[in-house]
Amino acid sequence: MKLLVNINSLIPPLSGVGRYTLELLKRLLEAPEIDDIWGAGAQGILDRVQLGNLLVRLDSTALDDPSLYPSILGNPLWRRWARHIPGVRTAKLALENIKLGKILPLRQYIYWEPNYLLMPYPTKAVVTVHDLSHIDCPEYHPQSRVAELKRHLSGSLHRARHVLVVSEFTKKRVVEHFDIREAKISVIPPGVGPEFRPYDPAVVAEVRARYGLGRDYILSVGTLEPRKNIPNLLRAYTALPTELRNRYELLIVGANGWKSTEAEAMLSALEGQGVRRLGFINQKDLPVLYAGAVLAAYVPFYEGFGMPVAEALATGLAVMTSKRTPMADTAGDAAYLVDPDNVDSIRAGLAELLTRPELRAGLAARARARTSRLQWHTAAARLIECLENIDAAQY
Template sequence: MSRRTGVILNDRVLFQSLTGVGNYVQTLLAALRKLPEGPDVRPFLSSLIGAPSRVGATAPRPTAPADGRATRPGRPRRVRRWLRPALLRAYATGFRWAARRSALYHEPNHIPIRCDCPTITTIHDLSVLVHPEWHPADRVRWYERDFARGLAQTERFLAVSEYTRQELVNRLNIAPDRIHVTPLAPRPAFRPQPPERVAACRRDFALPERFFLFVGTLEPRKNVTGLLAAYAALPGSVRRAHPLVLAG
């Protein structure tokens, strides 16, 4: 076998609607590419399809009927659901083949693909283990099937916070010296913006000068129902002056 070089990164999350992990991968790749002597990182799927310009692309969002009623999944969706396991197995096989030529594998999404390449795994949190009732059933099954195997495969862990590092140590008995804390840095977009840009955004979305903002996916672990209940409990004068904006 030829000498292994570089880092292979599982970037599959970039080719679906971006959530937290997808944004993490997107910004990580962008930052690594700016380093003058950074590591040779190869995003697997982007390289495979020869479309580096698509790094960070998101899948089109489904549109809801104008009357807001839910529709039954049609045949294309049922076919995709049936094909998904086979496609994931094929993806994993291709990834393992490519990983044979890499010196290191970085898995950014909790559970690495089974392979013999030295592996670093990013752990964002352990909420699937601690509160499985907050997560979709297929995600819980994925953890039940593969999480322990992924822990055994991983040589070093990246934890996005000291809290997550402590969770890995206390709940999973992982040696502290195998865990490195790499806090997530804010994007430039989260810095104070020029007044004209702020005014344009408020105008586009009909926003007042002051408001409450929630940013995140709509799923049980985000506790949006608790947020709505807390907001509804505020005095009417506060709610009229500060509308609640949900974005994600």
């Protein structure tokens, strides 16, 4: 089987979609079922060797290193424009598509689009949809992205031979909103890498020292964007009794997103008052930061899956998250659930977990077993099965 993949989601800093793409591509490159694989996008056109080199470097180098990209994307200004100005990336891709058609016999390749919108490649296509937040809560996104998805997503879904989603929740919403047959949709949840596990105290201590973490801390991981609900988490934390805030720091980890003015203003005002923002960190340090935390707090308004919940559980950490699907489904009985709209509910959850170590221990004991089925090699095997069968009559 020959495969073509859109690699635009691999522009750092990697979002959840970017991490999903990266981890599955690493397994696809090793899969005996894949005879050839190319990546195409704003980074350029990469053959199997170049694609493999890119993935290795994404995993092991500074993610703002311009040498990661052999094309114009090595210019940080272009990368900023490509993310925020409608049409800039499309124009670049149009040029790359002309080149691609001259390099590959496209009709011999299956095209996997890991990020919603199919490119106009003249070949069989499979598309991954992570959520429908642009429909369910458009106020959480830039208007240009909402408009682009509303204009093109329906066409992508109906053109695709098969549709992949990350949760039963997203599958249900796609069926309801786009009138897609359930037989045309497969659920392939993300995996959790083996690096998300408990760590030796000496390893944890070294990472904590490197980031200057002297106190015990609550960890919250996620891109700074409205649906992650950082302002309500900050309000809940600052409403805790002084003795708890003096003992437990709130650590915010994640890249800058969009519509984050309120969250950024609150973070700046609270810096030095028990709240610290690390921003986007080296991804090799993230599992260790989970392992060193007292608990993970992730209370988004809306998600397609909720990777930080799974990552924290796999590390054996007590988790507080939203009582909404799919976070509650992912966590099951291994997390403390709160109402993301209610600051007092979040505050009460923090207080109870911080003052009841036996409750944290009980959640942590159930945590790792809950995510044992979420493996990247399992997700990759299911993806390969879908790719192999897109010509079947039921699709």
